[in-house]
Amino acid sequence: MLLRRESYHSGQIALERVLMRRSVDTHDAAMIRLLLGQAAWRGGDTATARRAFGQALDTLRALGAVPDEAEALGRLGDLEAGAGRPLAAESLYQRGLDRLGTRPAPAVAWQLHAGLAATLRRRGELANAARELHAGIGEIERVSGSLQLEEHRSAFQADKWDVYVELALVERERGLTEAAFEASERLRARQMLDLLARGHVATPAAAGELVNREQDLRRRMAELTGQVEGPGKGEPGMRDAAQPERAASAASEALARTQDAYAELLVQMREANPAYTALVRGEIVPAPEVRAALAPDEALLEYLVGDSTTIIFVVTADSLAALDLKVSHSALSAQVDFARSTLASPTEGAARRAWRASLRRLYRQLVAPVEASGLLAGKRRLLIASHAELHYLPFAALVEPGPPEQLLVQRYILEYVPSASVWLRLRDRPAPARRGGVLAVAPRPAALPGSQAEVASIRRTYGDRARTLVGAQATERAFRELASEQEIIHLATFGVLNKHNPLFSFVQLVAGGGEDGRLEVHEVFGLTLNARLLVLSACQTGVGAGAVADVPPGDDWIGLVQGFLYAGAGNVLGTLWPVADVATARLMERFYGELATGRSEAEALALAQRAALRNPGTAHPFFWAGFALVRGR
Structure with missing residues (x-):
């Protein structure tokens, strides 16, 4: 934890204390020295780092722990590369790979290949650098390709995407633009691509133990949510639900832990589904x-x-x-x-x-x-x-x-x-039959008066084609029952982004009929929609987070937009920040007016944004620039 927090000196002291314990065996002591060397190096103490790495290397060689010995050689290579000695680094990386030979050690091998590639690139040997990067990626994908669930693949690759970036840069330097583009595509949105390749999988009846755990966790989340949120209102005039100070709240911490447990349970339930035994990978498009x-x-x-x-x-x-x-x-x-x-x-x-x-x-x-x-x-x-x-x-x-x-x-x-x-995978999905229905939902008209005006303008624009659910009518159950038959779906409500666990970001509907009124991301992935357009006219609905970081290195974002696209929406309009209620209603009225004339979703949005820009009262980008259309087909 200290090293993750970049408290390298404190981490070094803690590791030295661990080494003093008599219970630490020889192999563990060597691996601790590798961590100690890493802490010292990151803290600027290269002499201590070199000594710790060298001691670990000698011990691991004597023990015959070949993969760990290769890791130690790689650490020394990193140290030499950082010190500006590329030839020494290259020799150490190559020794590590030679030591591994044909032994399967992908967790070590990919790093050795990447380190060697960096030294070769620095010397201008671009073809050899590309070869090593391809070899490193091959080691990574040998492991990720054996993992059944998309979430496991994404988590495994979360700290390895730099190799793909380096490959793209090297291929571009070689003048191989198509190969560089392919490397760029290989690193982004892979979880989404794999999910699309697998398609919707029916969820079978889970085993009794999993069902009981799922019900218990849902009840616990509902209780803790009530404690955390209370009856508060969001900021006046904004479509951002109340978010109290949570850092010091025991209930808030308990809710986060319970959400994590529920997310893990969802993965276990999918693992138990026979439909997931097949390994499915989405292929990138040339x-x-x-x-x-x-x-x-x-x-x-x-x-x-x-x-x-x-x-x-x-x-x-x-x-x-x-x-x-x-x-x-x-x-x-x-x-x-x-x-x-x-x-x-x-x-x-x-x-x-x-x-x-x-x-x-x-x-x-x-x-x-x-x-x-x-x-x-x-x-x-x-x-x-x-x-x-x-x-x-x-x-x-x-x-x-x-x-x-x-x-x-x-x-x-x-x-x-x-x-x-x-x-292209989204675009190639079979186009659903156009039913012509429009569903506009505004569950909180008292708190967001602009939302009621917004859905009223949609009703005026589309007439009998439109069905509006306002206030108590706008239940989560009603949405679930009606959404699959609509061509256009519009949600004018509060939105909440959960960066800690983006599966629990949600848009607010009305509770009742066994539903809690929070349409959460993990639930959205289970919907089946046929809408050509879904509008999330709420706060921060167009941004997500990663499973292990706020900004996922591999661009495996998890959020409402990704969920609704996967569920079948053709295009999704979301927001990048908390939006103003009244100004949003005006922009949406113009957007739907343009859309009804036959313009495309993107053109209608551009015209609505340009109109807002011309109006002195809404010319500031805060009022209109946060709306972003994600194209599926």
């Missing part, structure tokens, strides 16, 4: 298929954020290019965080205009190089496949310097895709 899917006026912008730089792949109907944007992960993350802070509230005075400078800078870094290349000439629509913190960025509000200044949404129609492969 670049020519992506180009064939794009219209002449469309371009796909796929960003790949690495530690040292950011690459953008620009795919059009007749070309594929990769550009180095020359901005590191840390710099980009800081700039996105700052930009979002300027958009958080449309305050008066100088702060109200602060967003322009930060979004102008991000435009110069993320879009201007592409436009300067001429690759976007004649394009009207941009499909954006974000990566890392870019998922939090409202591209619509990026500012092209003037004169006159223009925002990106004024020049292009913008849509988002989880990845090119996921988009």
Whole structure:
């Protein structure tokens, strides 16, 4: 825990104390020395690190613990590489691989291959570096490919995605753009791609013990939720449900533990399902298929954020290019965080205009190089496949310097895709029969008066095609019964993002009939929908989190958008931050008015956002830029 918190000196002291215990055997002592060396190295004490690694290596060699000996050689290689001695590092990595030989040790081998690739790349031996990276990825996927459940694969690969990023960078340097794009696709949204390949699996009756545990946990979660949330109201005028200070709350901590236990139980129930015994992997889509899917006026912008730089792949109907944007992960993350802070509230005075400078800078870094290349000439629509913190960025509000200044949404129609492969797999699903029904739901009209006006405007637009559920009618049970028959579904309500366990992010409906009124992500994945459009007109519904990190390195995001896409929605409109009730109602009225004339979902949203931009009362991006459309078909 100390090492994870980057308390390296304290971790080093703790490990030295453990080594003093008589109960520690020789092998365990050697492995502890590897950790001790790691702590010392990270803390800047390279002399202690080298000594600890060397002692561990000697012991493990004497014991004949070959995989652990190879790991020690790799640690020494990392140390030498960090000290600027690439030839020494290369020799140590190679010794580790030679020592392993044909022994199966994927947890060690992939790191040795990756380390060796880094030294080869530094010396300009790009073909050999690519070979080692492919070998490392082969070791990783040999293990992940043997895991039955998509969640287990994602968790196993969570700390290994840098190898894929490095491969993409190396292939680009070699001039092999298609191979670089393939590497980029191999790392993003793999859990979603695998789920789509498997398709919906019916849940059989679980064993009695699992059923009893599931019911007990649901009851416990309901009790703790009531204790944590209480009767509070959200911030006035915002579609963000009340979230009290939870850090010091015993009930809150108990709820988080119970949710974790429930998530683990869901995995156990799936493991017990015979339908999951088959190993299913979603295949990535090659670049020519992506180009064939794009219209002449469309371009796909796929960003790949690495530690040292950011690459953008620009795919059009007749070309594929990769550009180095020359901005590191840390710099980009800081700039996105700052930009979002300027958009958080449309305050008066100088702060109200602060967003322009930060979004102008991000435009110069993320879009201007592409436009300067001429690759976007004649394009009207941009499909954006974000990566890392870019998922939090409202591209619509990026500012092209003037004169006159223009925002990106004024020049292009913008849509988002989880990845090119996921988009094409979603698009290739059989199109459901168009039933023409529209379901608009507003469960909290007293707290959110704009939501009632919003669903009323939908009723006016679509007439008898629309069914509205307002207040007490808007139960979770009613939604479940009606949703599968609708062409358009609109939820105007509170939304809550649970970053600790994104499976429990939810949109608020009304409780009753055995349902708690919280439509949670893990429940959404079990729905069957046929809607061409699902709108989540609530707070932060367009963002998610990872299973093991807020920003998942492999882009395996878990959230409402992913859940509804998997459930069958063709396109999902969500939000990137807490949105204002009344301004949202006005934007949605314009959106549906444009949609009813036959415009596409993306074009209707762009026109609604441009209208909000022209209105002085809603011109600040806070009111409109947070709405993002994720395209499925």
